[in-house]
Amino acid sequence: MNIVVCVKRVPDTETKVKIGGEGTKIDPAGVEFIISPFDEFAVEEAIRVKEKLGKGEITILSLGPADAQTIMRKAYAMGADKGVHLNDSSECQDTLAEAQALAAALKEMPFDLLLFGKQAVDYDNGAVGVQVAKLLNIPVVTRIIKLDVADGKAIVERESDLGKEIVEVKLPAAFTAEKGLNEPRYPKLMDIMKAKKKPLEEKPAQLGDPKLSIVKMDYPPARPPGKIVGEGEEAVPALVNLLKNEAKAL
Amino acid sequence: MLPIAGKIFLLLLIGITAYFFTKRAQYLISLLKLGKPEDRSDNPGERWRFTLGQVLTQTCALKNVTRKDLSGIGHMLLFYGFSFFVVSYGFHIAEGLYDKLNPSLLGSLFNNGFFFLLDLAGLVVMISVIWAAIRRYIIRPERLEPSLEAGVILLVVFSLMLLNFLVEGSRLLTEEKPFADWVFMGSAFARGIANMGLQSHAHTLFYFFWYVHMMVIFGFGIYILYSKHLHILAAHPNLYFHSSLPKGTLQPIKDFESAESFGVSKITDFSWKQLLDLYACTECGQCSANCPANNSGKPLKPKDVIINLKHNLFENGQKLLTKKEGEEEPLIVGSVVTHDEIWDCTNCMACMEVCPVAIEHVDKLDDMRRYLVLMESNFPAEVQTVFRNMENNSNPWGIGMATRADWAKDLGVKVLSEAPGEFDILYYVGCAGSFDDRYKKVSRAMIKILQAAGIKFAILGTDEKCCGDSARRIGNEYLFQTMAQENIEIFKNYNVKKMLATCPHGYNVLKKEYPQFGAEFEVVHHTELILDLIKNGRVTLKGELAKTITLHDSCFLGRYNEIYEPPRQILNSIPQANLVEMERIKRTSFCCGAGGGRMWMEELRGKKINEVRTEEALTKNPDLIATACPFCLTMFEDGLKAKNADEKVKVLDIAEFVANHLLEN
């Protein structure tokens, strides 16, 4: 059972976003980078599949700059066996170009299961998993919250607008992980130490020219400071008005 | 004195006893050697002074004497009395073997004095034993087991005294008058024997009691090594080998790279000293009696942890000594010491403070936590979030680290991450002071005080990171050391020489545990600093407090750092402050429940510790509760809410008291 998990290095979700450079990128100063949380569910699930089957090999694939290797080692500490780092510092925004680079590398990596997070928490497109699957011509099911693998098939569960879907998929196939799939484990120290020695292959990323580019990056309109709308029931109509029209929360 | 047969018998007794004693002692030592090596050979001078000081003045026992529990005095009497007796046994044996030896040889003054003291000692011991037996078997305080073993020991000690008097009494009735008139107990027994008409048998009785006395002494000598009375031999080395680290510090794991395992999961993972602790325990129960977990209905009872480990060592001792390479050793984590017991501990050190023989309970539990966290990743689920938050945003709540200094905006504070520069003291604000809305008020109060005093201080701003105390105390030594080393680098980069901390946990770890990793900074707690400022007139207090205040001594400020007086003196400097003390204060202060990383864990067993302590505070009918710690503050505020007393009673940090009463120029 070969499992490949694609992970992306992203800024921690609490990061204060500061626009830097020429106004088209975020300023990396003071930013703590982590594995995108949805990717972490994918890594954890891969390990659980391997543990349940009692066999298998898990490869981590990551497209990103040099310190993507740090987060790959975190995935190793959870239980992945090896990894391939496609080195690219361009911070390409074109998910298709990224997918093409990943697919090119994946053509050399045999797998039964290909796992992604449902979206990377930096650019939030949620597209790469599906794009890679299509490029590799394998079936894909997004946002799974349960995965069972047996006899060359996977049975997954996911939420759709109609309710909970149960889908049966022939392997090899790709899946993107949704929150609720599992609780990622906290690595044991011995595994963190061992992770330093697991093989990590670095290759240049075969990224084509991006077909889209960022013209500029802006902050959202400032969230108005919290205010006490009023006292007692009399304040309610004003509150509902604000919720509806200002916050657009209703 | 003895006939040949008697001497042979005595020599046989000595020989047999020596044989069994030595064998058992060797066995006990070999069990200690199963433990890991540990170097406690430093500072022999200090160690001797400490040990002799504790033992000879009986501070070990007397430190726990209260109006309600005078047993420490009983121990002192027993100790002095019995020690004196042990000296006399030398005499008895010498006398038995060497015919020429005779007490009268020593002169009547010595004889009078010696035997008078001996009889006095014997009487005092007998009374103490009776007192002890009444306590243990009739009054039955919770901390004492009315066990068979304890009963045997008391009985044996009593009989030794009794036999000695019988020996003296019958001896006095023989034609020899070896010793003088001040043998008042011996004389009384002599009269008693005579009254029973047995005077003519005095000679026989004397030798009979003499041999029986010897047999009991030697038998007891061996029994000591097979019972909890091992305490009398193990206590002294255990005191000698006490921890010479700053009080309460945990030992670092030195090597992460090549170590095969971390923490303690088997009995042999403990060091020999940690195993010696088990021998030194006499099961007095003071630790359990003072433990906040035990006093809130939780499974953790420190005495039981020690006893269970001791029994486990003895049960498995033989097997462990003859174990072959590669054979599995049974785990003690989760079985001999349960998970609940391991996680219940708040690291408050009440147990260690009261232990007469310097047993280190907290270290054992924290070592087991290290195993569970580092080796098994097996810890309460809610803790994982805390670890991740510390890793990613450098605070346990996971609030964006870029916002760490937002609380100080517009306060005119020098923020080093924005503009490095000169300063005299670094105010290490801490996570609570930076992110907890309630405790930000304390940070602001502190700023007000520092500015009023004209102190040239700075804060690190967004370069300040979590101190890591909770990570260490929960057992994640790896994460802790990563954080500590990062912090030390930052302090060095900013040329920090002196630091001020408001949080006792931060204070304790920065001051006493960071030096393990090369830190060399002076650290003061805000109560120390503020008291200094008041004493030197740098700040003046005004206004009237006119309120009843009760002060809670935080564990990490009090027991860990013995800072008891500054908060009191500060409060008493405020005009019309009416400070009423709880019963459990200073070194016997009762924990708020948040230490040992428990602030971050669900409290699922027993009663909530913070509610127990809040109830105690409320018995003093305070208007205000004073604390000097963000955890204690939170625990009391939650406790008051739970008791529906939060309208009547408020909790304030010492800094807030002072800031509210500052005379500003």
Place this chain on the structure above:
Amino acid sequence: MGNNVLIFAEHMGGKFRSVAYEAICQGKKIAQGLGGKAIAVAIGAGVEGGAKDLGHYGADKVIVVDNAKLKDFTVDAYGKAFSEVVSKNDPAVVLLAATFQGKDLGGYASAALGAPLASDCTEWASQDGGIQVKRPIYAGKAYITVKFNSQPAVLSLRPKVFPPDAPDASKNAEVEKIDLALSDDDFRSVVKEIVAKTAGKIDVTEADIIVSGGRGVKGPEGFAVLEELAGLLGAAVGASRTVVDEGWRPHSDQVGQTGKVVSPKLYIACGISGAIQHLAGMRTSKCIVAINKDPEAPIFSTADYGIVGDLFKVVPALTAEIKKAIG
């Protein structure tokens, strides 16, 4: 070089979804800017009926792929159908709604057509013969304006941002039905079962809106007013730790540091003081409303909107007012 706009018209429960109308409306505007046609694509089983009405919203043409095998959405099968239709119709822009289906299909189409993709766009503008879009990144902490360097370009629009214009009943669309050859290979994923959502308790971690109660609710009966509000809003009911400790609410409802961490669109905190242990569990909610009778309660410094008052009066008033507003 095409100049048409191909729009995915999402269909569910026997009719087209409102997001389909939103997309078609925008698609028509984009097409006008490009000088091409707005072509809607409907895929599924039994979608033919009503297809021509898509013209009311601006579709010039509707291409229908109606096949019993396409009853359930799978990205492989729908993607195949969609991409084939799109590629044959001179696409300049491929437009979808950023729904579950739309996001999946957008990814598939992008890979199938070799077209760049921008997901969940909140603004678009015609520019230099093409279009530029604006979309949120970092969970909305920033926005990027993106231009496409090639054609076609695939984009999905955030639902509810572009309300459709009023339908013009006089406009009908030309409907073309297409028979697509679908092989077994297109059905390597098969939907075995759909378990419909039961109108039951919504879990706090899944809810878009949470109405949460603290000590101020005073007891389990007090939660009745919160449950009424929650029912109206389709919200979950959350609880602070005190409330759970007292046994008034189950542990699964607990929001906070040691309970569940939630990030709904709207969090209404009733009788909750806002101590840091609770805040840690709901701080990142998009909009926070606090109702508390203590004006000093810390929650007011984190809330976007607050009302100081008795929750037993304010919450029912809120329920009544919202009922009026939503209609």
